[in-house]
Amino acid sequence: MSSPRRITLKELAAELGVSTASVSNAFNRPDQLSPALRERILGEAKRLGYRGPDAKARSLRTGRSRIIAVVLAESLTYSLNDAVASELLSGIAEVLDAHGHTLLLLSGRQHASQAPGSASIADGFIAYGLLPPTLMVSADLPAQRPLVAVDFSPEGYPAVHIDNEPASHMIARHALRTPPRRPAIVSLRLTAEPCNGRVTQAHTQLPPEQTITRSRLAGFHRALEERGFTPSAVPIWNIEENTFEVCAPVIAEILDLPDEERPDLLLCMSDRIALTALTLAEQRGIRVPEDLRITGFDGIAEGQYRAPRLTTVRQDSVEKGRIAARMILGLEPAEPRLLHTALMIGDSCP
Amino acid sequence: MSSPRRITLKELAAELGVSTASVSNAFNRPDQLSPALRERILGEAKRLGYRGPDAKARSLRTGRSRIIAVVLAESLTYSLNDAVASELLSGIAEVLDAHGHTLLLLSGRQHASQAPGSASIADGFIAYGLLPPTLMVSADLPAQRPLVAVDFSPEGYPAVHIDNEPASHMIARHALRTPPRRPAIVSLRLTAEPCNGRVTQAHTQLPPEQTITRSRLAGFHRALEERGFTPSAVPIWNIEENTFEVCAPVIAEILDLPDEERPDLLLCMSDRIALTALTLAEQRGIRVPEDLRITGFDGIAEGQYRAPRLTTVRQDSVEKGRIAARMILGLEPAEPRLLHTALMIGDSCP
């Protein structure tokens, strides 16, 4: 336990009989001293086991830590297992790595309760999908520090988005080309109050915060209307968390409806929902796409590598992450960006 | 750009006419000052927009940052999309969160090149699956700082492991109960030189570093021997990266062999490999398990939610992460731990 305490720059300087400035320069600005001295310093440093300037002290002095924090709306546990969030993080990590920065993971939830915010270490923040109320709580994160938002739009900050409404309009339009008898929508976190199941009249007052979900719903509704359906007559089921475990019971409820009530088209707001539907339909001997057509949203890998291949809208979450990271590093102008999506026609809804 | 610079603790103290010590105590040790003063300080802090002590300065002074770094063998981009690594991270994040710590993500690869290590910020390190050579490079990470290893065993550090050899022996034994005509092994990173495909004689000298892979192979071989097979006669294909994209061509090579050479049992070293085999077999009309039996390893969710359900060995990666995190936080003794695994018999190899 009595570790031989790490040697400091000052001690190293004393040992060598040079100033601390020179040692610092040896590590950071080689052009500021003679190669000979630099060599001598680096050599002695290695000999004494000095690992280079301490990051804590350096970041205090310089004001920069080369750390970017990503604040995730959901718990880290959830986010790390969600394909879309993982892809986003991948994109962010890729760019940060390439520019010598590191990634600190914060959860919007955790953070609120967290005693003394270790957040002020970060040079900048990338916030993902925070809801306005959560944002308020954690808004004091970026005390004058740069913040880039992904998948939501806090006022006054640059944001990276996809075109949710046109995208879902596009896929719904495709699905409705073959007119379904009973279309249905399976939505993600649409209601103000948590509700895992059929959305009833009681939930009609949709909260305005859920911008993504609402935009996607709007796209579905527009397409339905264009094809002669009455949007309000199309049933909506709501899913509280985008995981198999939470989706499964709701999907089961839908698939186990009596034949004459069971939908023959599911417009799902995420691939995870659609994949769950695919799995449960298979288990029940419901044929996809003959008896039931299913569309997803996101374009995650899992949906493309399985049979039947999922019909979905691909959004490039990795690229979204890259852009956000480049913005926060100042490598590209931090201004609102809207990424486009692509319809991917698979076998689940040809 | 001329941000009104964040106010400091000292300025706040001056404003209030109290000492900096009191302000610090107001935030950190409420019992050290009267409730009245504390109230006054906190009030004024809020009024002036003071967010609480700066993390950089605090961590320099106290020597603790409440940040734990996870060093991943692979690139972050890969790790974030790998189910096993994600689960591990989930487990780690869960425990760290619960104890007010945050997670810094470092890649073993990135780190080597990274200019000035921002690593010395961390209070401790959890290293995952580093190969000895890589570890050497990054060994100077934990300058006298605690380190817990996961899935490998650097000398002198506590490590969390699973029982790889018994586990793969167990599943191979199960698979061989129904004697296959032509068993084959699909391995992960087994060879010294990168080799994506059939392992030939040239690769016989297996490097000793790949402890996990070697242990799993040993388990397979022991079971094969017990069932009367000559291990050296069982063909091995090697996969360089545990992703669909890298697996697919190798699996295709196997499945496209002429009927009389094609294996009828694949012992795969990961679920990802096994799932790829499942998908490609399906595409080719090869029936699983009738024509081809497949076993995996890991027990990732994706394999359990699809049909046919994967026969595999479940390792609790989340728990592995939790344990590593608790060790690094000193919540449980940092001593070698071996987790047990469970055979999960699915439909891919009944």
Added chain:
DNA sequence: GAACGACTCTGTATCGATTTAGTTAGCCTT
């Protein structure tokens, strides 16, 4: 009524670096 302890609060050294302004020495110019 002196001594003691319990509460509050303050002064200041310190954590380990970076960086500005400045000093010295040596060389070149004219």
Added chain:
DNA sequence: AAGGCTAACTAAATCGATACAGAGTCGTTC
């Protein structure tokens, strides 16, 4: 030979907090 430059190096202030030792006040206790 004087002035001007540059290169190489240093002294010391500073980043923003924490925590120790001590100072002052006030109520108890013997």
